[in-house]
Amino acid sequence: MLNRLLHYLRNFYVATGLGLLVWMTFFDANDLPMQIRNWWKLREQEAEATFYQTQIQQVQTERREVLGNDQLREKFAREKYLMKKPTEDIFVIVDEKNGPIE
Structure with a gap:
């Protein structure tokens, strides 16, 4: 009798544990596929953060x-933004892929 009761309780706990595991894996709001998607999204955003940190350092x-030198400021504006004086003409030489040659 006691052996039968222990067997029933053990089966009850195993079934309850398996049911809970299935529920948490597939049906819960924070199920396993959602956790995997969130993990991938976190990795992508960490990579973006690293990229933007390097961009910020380059801009700084x-x-x-x-800002330290007027001649460098003029050179920077001419090269980066293709600015020119009113009396000048600028010719941009491009390569085969229609990209500017630097």
């Missing part, structure tokens, strides 16, 4: 170079 370096 350019800013320090440009």
Whole structure:
């Protein structure tokens, strides 16, 4: 009798545990596929954050170079933004892929 009761309780706990595992894996709001999607999204956003940090450092370096010297400021504006004086003509030479040659 006691053996039968223990067997029933053990089966009850195993079935309850399996049911809970299935529920948490597939039916819960934070199910396994959602966790995987969130993990991939986190990795992508960390990569973007790294990219933007390097871009910020480059812009800060350019800013320090440009703000310190008038000649560098003019050179930077001419090369980066293709600015010109009113009496000048600018010719941009491009390669086969229609990209500017630097």
